[in-house]
Amino acid sequence: MTVSFLAAAVVAGTPLLFATLGEIITEKAGNLNLGVEGMMLMGAVSGFYVGVTTNQPLLALAAAFLAGAGGALIFAVLTISLRANQVVSGLALTIFGTGFSGFIGQKLIGQVVPNNLKAFFKPFPFPLLNRIPILGEVLFSQDMFVYLGYAAAIVIGVYLYKTRLGMNLRAVGENPAAADAAGINITLNKYLHVLLGGALCGLGGAYLSLVYVPAWQENVIAGRGWIAVALVIFAAWNPYKAVIGAFLFGGLDIIGFRIQGTGFPVSLYFVDMLPYLATIVILVITSMKKSRENVPPKGLGVSYFREER
Amino acid sequence: MKKMLCLFLVVMMVALLGTGCGGQESTPAEQDSTVKVGFVYVGPVGDGGWTDAHNEGKLYMEEQLQVETVIKENVPEGPECEKVINDMIDQGCNIIFATSFGFMDYAEKAANNHPDVKILHCSGYKSSENMNNYFGRMYESRYLSGIVAGMRTEANKIGYVAAYEIPEVIRGLNAFTLGVRSVNPEAVVKVKWTHTWYDPAKEKEAAKALLAEGVDVIAQHQDTTGPQQAAEESGVWSIGYNTDMSESAPTAYMTSPIWHWGPYYVSQVKAVMDGTWKSEAFLGNLKDGTVDLVPLTENAPEGAQEAVEKAKAEILSGENKIFTGPLKDNTGELRVKEGITMTDEELFGTEFMWLVEGVEGKVE
Incomplete structure (x- = not known):
């Protein structure tokens, strides 16, 4: 029972994980993109559309990846090249993404994912690792999307903290003027990472439409993009903590169903409150520690003008 | 220059958004x-x-x-x-x-x-x-769908994914359960509250939790087909709501109460x-056709069509008013005495917050 719940929590947390990782990369480049919900919807509908029309799982993934990046490109042009207000642009992107997915999805309503795609995204035991007691069943008997999520977190972690390029990226987010002086191409760095971040959000959306609920329904994301934005703060911009945060929130989202019927004396309304309560507690704890690791990138949300150095 | 371009892009986005929600206004040729x-x-x-x-x-x-x-x-x-x-x-x-x-x-x-x-x-x-x-009177259709579920279940456990603990949902759940027990007095209906009307993934998760408890029919009171997907994947049966959901769950779907x-x-x-x-x-109501039941698919059990027709005729003739006593709630308390039928004020009022006998779950 507990094991099956934990495994379900990992599945519920996976779309959040992709979106959170995407937003972490975006914010590390100094850009606050509040369009996560919109980019997830764009990825969800594009992945689904290509999946049902071509029957090719990899093409569906590529479409979701590109659609998310496409959404992010609008944001990137507005905020990086034109230096528009990031908050407003991000919100506009969310509205745009919602409209985009509704428009493309009009003809898809009620359609289901074809069987060979379902087979492709079926859970399978990860060789060797699935033999670890409990953890093997919880973490390593999942579908390829979940494994891709772990891999993405690790790769991004290594990239950010162990490579020169990752250091450059962090410099761009912290102090673009200094990074510019050191010869780092600010515009290129920002563009690349904002696009990559959007692409990951698109994949997170596609997980919901292709694997989690393998049928098209409008607004399948249902607010998870906003949870991801909060999770970035929860994870303190750290991709490893993002894994914990995403699975924790995934679990809290569904724990109510497992409690109902067991007679456990807790109000369902209290359970509904838990994710937000957890966020507040974490925020209080991290702000009390005043550790330098837990603060947002200094250049976050500020457009960079070279002339104003 | 850049500001102009920026403005242009924003205008384009808004314009595209407009097309995204296309068909908002219709202008037929001869209109009043x-x-x-x-x-x-x-x-x-x-x-x-x-x-x-x-x-x-x-x-x-x-x-x-x-x-x-x-x-x-x-x-x-x-x-x-x-x-x-x-x-x-x-x-x-x-x-x-x-x-x-x-x-x-x-x-x-x-x-x-x-x-x-x-x-x-x-x-x-x-x-x-x-x-x-x-x-x-959606409860009339829900009662009929309950008959289908009650005849279908082999585990004698039926799952019901419900949105909120409000009279409308409770009325439907109770009528469904009465329908189930009219043909299968042994069966119980397990309910899970999702506290959302619209979240396909979460509703599916609620249905999966019900399936883990051994139910073999999933019914629902939500606005999406999320619960149907869970039933389809587990190879059990389902009853939808609002629209014909056969396309979303071809091997699980039996029928839906619809508007x-x-x-x-x-x-x-x-x-x-x-x-x-x-x-x-x-x-x-059923009589004027505002509420109805989607014709049963081939996934429905044998004899269900006849049973539904019979019950429908009884409802139409006024012989079966559904909420007629004796009705006990699920703690065993007698709520409606024998021979008494709940009035519309009671049915559609805010006091109808108890679950009939046979429902496993509670209202907070």
């Missing part, structure tokens, strides 16, 4: 210019559920009457609703259908401020000179056109 009808929707028309059903009614009405309409999707159940209604009135609407319970207080305010506009509110209880409420708003919408708009409209509460 005396009325313009606004529809306020709580979800997207593509939900394949509640809002879809209202929109089907709107399309039917348009076809019959050739009137101009305006819709607004995804309107939150809060103060924004009043703004949307006022905006529609500014656009010239003189009939407005507010199609969700939570719009009630805002619809009432708008009705008081605009006495010349007719506001029709779905699923509430308030009314005035120029505002009425309309709804339907047909079209005829009512036609009658109301026509009444306004003729100047005969009066504020009257409306409760559609």
Whole structure:
């Protein structure tokens, strides 16, 4: 029972994980993109559309990846090249993404994912690792999307903290003027990472439409993009903590169903409150520690003008 | 220069967004210019559920009457609703259908401020000179769908994914359970509350939790087909809601209780056109076709069609009123005495917050 719940929590947390990782990369480049919900919807509908029309799982993934990046490109042009207000642009992107997915999805309503795609995204035991007691069943008997999520977190972690390029990226987010002086191409760095971040959000959306609920329904994301934005703060911009945060929130989202019927004396309304309560507690704890690791990138949300150095 | 480009891009985005929500306004060739009808929707028309059903009614009405309409999707159940209604009135609407319970207080305010506009509110209880409420006896269809579920289940455990602990949902759940127990007194109905109307993934998760507890039929009171997906994947059976969901779950789906708003919408708009409209509460039922059951698919058990037909005939003739005593709640307390039928005030009032015998779950 507990094991099956934990495994379900990992599945519920996976779309959040992709979106959170995407937003972490975006914010590390100094850009606050509040369009996560919109980019997830764009990825969800594009992945689904290509999946049902071509029957090719990899093409569906590529479409979701590109659609998310496409959404992010609008944001990137507005905020990086034109230096528009990031908050407003991000919100506009969310509205745009919602409209985009509704428009493309009009003809898809009620359609289901074809069987060979379902087979492709079926859970399978990860060789060797699935033999670890409990953890093997919880973490390593999942579908390829979940494994891709772990891999993405690790790769991004290594990239950010162990490579020169990752250091450059962090410099761009912290102090673009200094990074510019050191010869780092600010515009290129920002563009690349904002696009990559959007692409990951698109994949997170596609997980919901292709694997989690393998049928098209409008607004399948249902607010998870906003949870991801909060999770970035929860994870303190750290991709490893993002894994914990995403699975924790995934679990809290569904724990109510497992409690109902067991007679456990807790109000369902209290359970509904838990994710937000957890966020507040974490925020209080991290702000009390005043550790330098837990603060947002200094250049976050500020457009960079070279002339104003 | 850059500012101009920026402005241009923003305008483009907004314009594209406009096309994204295409078909918001329709302008048929010969239209009656005396009325313009606004529809306020709580979800997207593509939900394949509640809002879809209202929109089907709107399309039917348009076809019959050739009137101009305006819709607004995804309107939150809060103060924004009043703004949307006022905006529609500014656009010239003189009939407005507010199609969700939570719009009630805002619809009432708008009705008081605009006495010349007719506001029709779905699923509430308030009314005035120029505002009425309309709804339907969906519990009649739910009772019939319960018969199908009760005959289908082998585990004698049925799962019910429900949105909120409100009278509308509880009424449906109770009627469903009475339907189940009318053919299968051994069966129990396990309920899970999701506290959302629209979140396919979460609703599916609730259904999966029910399946883990051993149910073999999933019924639901939500606005999406999420629960159907869980049933389909586990190879068990399901009963939908609002629309025909056979496409979403071909091997699991048996039937759904559904809404047909079209005829009512036609009658109301026509009444306004003729100047005969009066504020009257409306409760559609099986008889007038506002509520119905989708024809059973081949996944339904043998004999279910006949059993449903028989029960339907009894409801139509008034022989079976569904909520007739003796009715016990699920703690064993006798709530409705033998021979007594619950009145409409009791059925549609706010006191009906108890679950009938056979439901496993509780109302907080």
